[in-house]
Amino acid sequence: VAVTIPVSDDPTLPCLTFRFWVLATIFSIxxxxxxxxxxxxxxxxxxxxxxxxxxxxxxxxxxxKILPSWKIGFYWPSDFLFARGTFIGGSLNPGPFNVxxxxxxxxxxxxxxGAAYAxxxxxxxxxxFGPNQNPNNVGWAASLLLLWTTQCLGYSMxxxxxxxxxxxxxxxxxxNLVTANLLHIFHSDLQQEVVRDRLAVFKKITVLALVYELLPQFFAGYLSRxxxxxxxxxxxSGKLGIAADYSPGRGTGVGIVTLDWAGVSQLGPLYTPLWAQMNVLISLMVSSWIFTPLLYVSDFWNAKSYPITSTGTFDNEFRPYDVSRVIDLQTHDLVVAKYDAYSPLMLNPAWAIVYAAGFAALSATLVHVFLFxxxxxxxxxxxSRNPESEDVHVKMMRKYPEVxxxxxxxxxxxxxxxxIFLVEYWNTEFGMRWWGVLLAIAxxxxxxxxxxxxxxxxxxxxxxxxxxxxxxxxxDPGKAIANTVFKTYGFNSLHQAHALASDLKLGVYMKIPPKAMFISQFYGTIIGSIVNYAVMDMLIRNVKQIWYFTHHSPLAIDNHWxxxxxxVFYTASLIWGAIGPQRFFSGQYSVLYYGFLVGAIAPVLTWGLHRRFPGSGWNYVNFPIFFQYWGKAQSNGFANCLVSGFAASLTSxxxxxxxxxTWYDKYNYTVSAGLDSGSMFTAIIIYLV
Incomplete structure (x- = not known):
């Protein structure tokens, strides 16, 4: 941080300028x-x-360059006869465009x-969900209120x-260091040698990455895997298919190398700390390259009857689970008699263990953070905080009024x-009561x-x-939509809170007045939610191919839609909401709940070893991360970038x-920004062409 973020500030720089409002509106839309x-x-x-x-x-x-420096605004309160109040407004052009x-x-x-989770x-x-259950398809008022509330609750958190x-x-x-580094490169004094050098490196890396990425992304796709x-x-590689690729049934991705930076960059190898990347990579490698093949070889829970890396759901005859056979097609509620007559939900054993690892990650997080x-x-x-633990940039921010x-x-x-008003007034459409909102927030x-x-x-x-x-x-079992609403308030609010806390830290690095940051975050979210809904509504109303594909119609011909x-979200709503975890995690899968216990114990062991041997590095063993990424190569596309990501991480x-x-401090984050920018522009060019 010290060599990337300048310990300097110019409090006279304007922030919420006319340029901000225009460009923030355009780019938010x-x-x-x-x-x-x-x-x-x-x-x-x-x-x-x-x-x-x-x-x-x-x-x-x-x-x-082109705007005049005219003043625009108004006086408040207005009294044109005797005096004028405070001027609210500013100049169209208050000076050079600033950082x-x-x-x-x-x-x-x-x-x-990314689209709003709601x-x-x-x-x-x-x-x-048919017109009998949602006669108004949740109109624009309820839709916008759902989007605004689920997106903005995270701000308060x-x-x-x-x-x-x-x-x-x-x-x-x-x-944030990559973003802040690039912003400072553009706005710092070019008379400084380090700024000139970083800018030159960024331009060269961006162009080189843009040209090179045409190979794996367009001309030679095999380079990506x-x-x-x-x-x-x-x-x-043998009957197990332990190599090949990571398509269901074809392999576990052992030894796959990608020469596509778009794949490697998923793990953030140039800016994520080495200890964190090692926890991620070891978890992915052990779970995918060792544990999954062992389950398959031993035929644990009939592992050989499933595609080796499938993340889907199956019936007791090992065919894809047909959810439509166990629900009321009008209300989409579970019909218990149909469920009992058909089959319980079955999972590929390797994927079932991922759920246990997910439980372990949550309990491990609470214990690990408490101990370490x-x-x-x-x-x-x-x-009153300990001054030694406070960020030097936070100390510099004291000149600005805090929110x-x-x-x-x-x-x-x-x-x-x-x-609460939303879920109560539109209870028929959303199915959740007021207490669900409070529980989700808690x-x-x-x-x-x-x-x-x-x-x-x-x-x-x-x-x-x-x-x-x-x-x-x-x-509240048996409620498909209600479960998704609860998940959105409970999960997305937390996700938003973390994203916005990250923005607040970026504001500290860039010395942004906190109240200006608060306004910027809210403004972008309010505008974006309206546009999200308008575009989704327009597409669903006018592009019939979307409906054809979601309902497997023979009229579905344009695969772009x-x-x-x-x-995926619909199926999850039926599994977690309509069928419910009491049926999903029953029988042989009930043992998966022990993941909570394993997760709670594991950090205690590393904490004890760290206390006993303080210099041995046990504090770098992070079980929350290890459990969180266990088996995730099956669902997050990490399989193809493990080897290459590992190499890039060790290099950087x-x-x-x-x-x-010296080279690392000067150029590492600049190179990362250049590679990501070039790769992104290549993808955009290919998409448009």
Whole structure:
């Protein structure tokens, strides 16, 4: 952080300028429109934070060059006869386009990267749940209220968690260093040698990556997945298919190398700490390359009857589970008699163990953070923090008025009240009662600090969707839509809180006045939610291919509209909501609940070893991360990038950082930004062509 983020600030730089409002509006609309468009498409447009940095910079410079310096605004209160009140407004062109303006533009736009999570609910109601249950298909008022409440509850949580997730120097949020580094390159004085060198390197790496990525992404697709084992053995590696690729039934991805940076970058190898990456990579390698083949060889839980790496659900004859055979096709509620007559849900054993690992990750997170970060937790509760633990950049921010605690508390109360109104007034459509909102918020708060601490120091996300679905499935079984609504409030609110806490830390690095950051985040989210809904509504109404594909119609011919998200979310709503965990995790799968116990015990062992042998590195063994990524190569596309990601991580975070520290400090994050930017632009060009 010290060599990447300048310890300097110019408090005179304007922030919420006319340029900000124009560009933040444009790019928020663009990001939200693309996110909703991608949501209903099979092949998608790749947009990242770097796209908005590189697009907004020339736009800001152009506006600074051509706009007049006229003052616009009004006086409040107005008294034209005797005196004028305070002038509210500013100049169209207050001077050069500055780094604080651009940071706020990026924050507003990035709140809309990817479609809002609640679009899943709205889309499956439109596409799967019939008019008898939802006569109005949840109209625009309820839709917008759902989007706004589920997106904005996280703001209050992020603000209330500042003492733990933003202010401490240890909470450094690795991805922010890449973003902040690039922003400073564009806006720092080019007379400085380090700035000139970084800018030159960024340009060269971006161009080289753009050109090179045409090979794996377009001309030579095989470069994105090369099996060293298969090449060495002259073909498929044995009857187990332990190599090949990671398609269901074809292999576990042993020894696959990718030469596509778009794949390697999934793990963030150039900015994620080495210890965190080792926990991730070891977990993925052990679970995929060793554990899964062993289950298959031993035929554990009839493993040989399933595709070796399948993540789907099956019936007792090992065929894909036909959910339509156990539900009422009008109400989409479970018909117990049909379920008993058909089959219980069955899982590929390797994938079933992933659920146990998910349970273990949650309990391990609570115990690990309590044991290893107890001091940080205690300091966060104290009104006066330890000055030594406070970020130097936070100290520099004291010149700016902080967003009051009451603002965030009021935000929580207002959006919680609106959420309760939503589920009660539209109870027929959403099926959840007021207590579900309060329980979901409570669950989000329970995991807010522990999972946030791990994310802030390691760049590893601990998912809580499993526990949220599990709890509501037990409390209110048989409710498909209600389960998805509860999951959205419980899981997405937490996800939003972490994303916004990361933005707050970026604001600290860039010396953004906290109130300006608060306004930027809210503005981008409110605008983006409207655009999300409008684009989704327009596409579902006018593009019939979306409906054809989701219902497997023979009229489905344009595979570009073979949307993946709604069908997956719909199936999950039936499994966790209609069928419920009490049936899903019964019989032989009841043993999976022991994952909670394993997760609670494992960190105690490493903590004890760390206390007994303090210099031996046991504190770097992070069981929450290890369990979270167990088996995830099956679902997250990590299989193809394990070897290449491991090599990139060792090169950057070990070899360069340890043996070429000067070069690492000067260029590492610049190279990362260049590679990601070039890869992204290649994907956009290929999509448009």
């Amino acid at each position: 663009l990001a939200a429109a693309v996110g909703a468009f991608n949501f209903l498409r099979y092949n998608q447009i790749a947009l990242t934070t770097f796209a908005f940095i590189l697009m907004s910079y020339p736009c800001g410079l152009l506006m600074a 604080k303006e651009q940071t706020l533009i990026i924050v507003a736009a990035s709140t809309n990267l 679009l899943d609910i709205l889309s499956i109601q439109r596409l799967f 992020a603000g209330l968690s500042r003492s733990w997730l933003v202010y401490p120097a240890a909470m450094w949020w690795p991805t 090369i099996s060293l084992v298969c090449l060495a053995l002259g073909g498929a 970060h107890g001091q940080e937790l205690a300091e966060g509760f104290r009104s 009051p605690f009451t603002w965030y508390l009021a935000t929580l109360v207002i959006f919680a009240a609106l959420s 669950m989000a708060f329970i995991f807010l600090i522990p999972t946030g601490i791990i994310l802030a120091i390691s760049n590893a996300t601990i998912g809580t969707n499993i526990i949220v679905e599990l709890i509501y499935g037990f409390i 073979n949307a993946q998200n709604p069908p 975070q070990f070899w360069l950082k340890r043996h070429h520290r």
